[in-house]
Amino acid sequence: MKSIFSVFQKGLQKTATTLSRAISGIVSGETAWDKSTYEKIERSLLEADFGAAVSSRLVADIKERYDLGQIKTSEDIFQITRNDIRTFLSKNMKEPKRNKDGPTVILLVGVNGSGKTTTAGKLASLWKNDGAKVMLAACDTYRAAAVEQLKHWGERTECHVVSSVSGADPASVAFDAVQSAVAKKYDYLLIDTAGRQHTKKGLMDELAKMTRVIAKVMPDAPHETWLTLDACTGMNALSQAREFTQIASVTGLILTKLDGTGKAGMLTAIQQELKLPVFFIGLGEQPGDLQPFDPEMYSDALFKV
Numbered sequence: 147m148k149s150i151f152s153v154f155q156k157g158l159q160k161t162a163t164t165l166s167r168a169i170s171g172i173v174s175g176e177t178a179w180d181k182s183t184y185e186k187i188e189r190s191l192l193e194a195d196f197g198a199a200v201s202s203r204l205v206a207d208i209k210e211r212y213d214l215g216q217i218k219t220s221e222d223i224f225q226i227t228r229n230d231i232r233t234f235l236s237k238n239m240k241e242p243k244r245n246k247d248g249p250t251v252i253l254l255v256g257v258n259g260s261g262k263t264t265t266a267g268k269l270a271s272l273w274k275n276d277g278a279k280v281m282l283a284a285c286d287t288y289r290a291a292a293v294e295q296l297k298h299w300g301e302r303t304e305c306h307v308v309s310s311v312s313g314a315d316p317a318s319v320a321f322d323a324v325q326s327a328v329a330k331k332y333d334y335l336l337i338d339t340a341g342r343q344h345t346k347k348g349l350m351d352e353l354a355k356m357t358r359v360i361a362k363v364m365p366d367a368p369h370e371t372w373l374t375l376d377a378c379t380g381m382n383a384l385s386q387a388r389e390f391t392q393i394a395s396v397t398g399l400i401l402t403k404l405d406g407t408g409k410a411g412m413l414t415a416i417q418q419e420l421k422l423p424v425f426f427i428g429l430g431e432q433p434g435d436l437q438p439f440d441p442e443m444y445s446d447a448l449f450k451v
């Protein structure tokens with residue numbers, strides 16, 4: 147069986163290779179490090195989308211240790227960066243909420259194409275493999291293809307999918323699903339939603355209605371509202387995240403498609419900005435490529451020595 151670390155390594159390979167080439171290139175050409183060395187290191191970190199605040203803090207740490215005579219190679223830089231990032235990300239870690247008295251209801255929100263449906267399917271697969279009873283609800287009722295896509299994941303993972311006809315009210319599908327998940331004693335209910343509406347207000351109203359209707363069946367649900375963000379959109383993901391945190395009460399993030407980008411540092415930048423926990427990350431197309439986020443594996447995979 148593949149180790150989980152190898153999934154992180156493979157998924158983050160693009161960014162790891164870019165960083166490793168850039169930073170060893172900079173350091174190997176220098177006899178002594180000076181202002182321009184640090185500027186170049188900072189630029190490489192910015193290019194991997196670690197963001198201005200994190201990048202400048204990392205470089206300050208590197209400079210301080212160089213001045214103290216503690217470091218002199220690119221491996222040393224990697225070691226420092228890896229530890230700093232791990233420490234920083236670990237501070238914002240949290241366990242997803244679990245409902246002890248019935249199904250844990252999770253609402254997945256995010257723009258079209260950010261990976262909601264795929265993530266719902268992969269989470270179902272992950273939890274099903276752990277022995278949990280998982281139900282899926284197809285509440286992106288605007289596109290028939292979206293319902294079909296979720297049904298396909300349902301077949302693949304052998305999880306029940308609650309759906310209705312195309313064009314049905316998403317809140318009524320959610321209502322039926324919560325009732326059924328409670329009655330049939332499911333462990334998890336994952337609710338897939340639509341990413342786009344004619345207006346931001348339309349989406350806001352729809353999500354608010356869905357939440358209201360869900361709470362009629364289970365007053366403390368949804369227990370979690372997770373925002374999926376496509377890592378390949380780089381820093382645009384940050385502005386999307388800001389918009390969504392205004393629309394819905396987002397309790398955590400899922401960063402998808404980290405395998406498709408050389409800018410996987412964006413995870414760190416987003417966490418620095420939003421202070422929301424990253425619960426899962428998407429590192430590829432296979433079900434096993436969605437993994438619980440682990441700061442140590444993430445930083446080890448990005449800065450391997």
Ligand SMILES: Nc1nc2c(ncn2[C@@H]2O[C@H](COP(=O)(O)OP(=O)(O)O)[C@@H](O)[C@H]2O)c(=O)[nH]1
Pocket residue numbers: 256257258259260261262263264265341374402403404405406427428429430431435
């Ligand atoms: N490589 C890769 N592709 C992904 C990942 N997550 C989602 N995708 C792909 O992104 C596309 C859009 O995903 P989808 O779940 O339909 O997005 P939705 O519109 O938010 O429901 C699909 O082709 C997925 O296979 C990931 O972690 N890695």
Ligand SMILES: [Mg+2]
Pocket residue numbers: 262263264286292338339
């Ligand atoms: Mg979808």
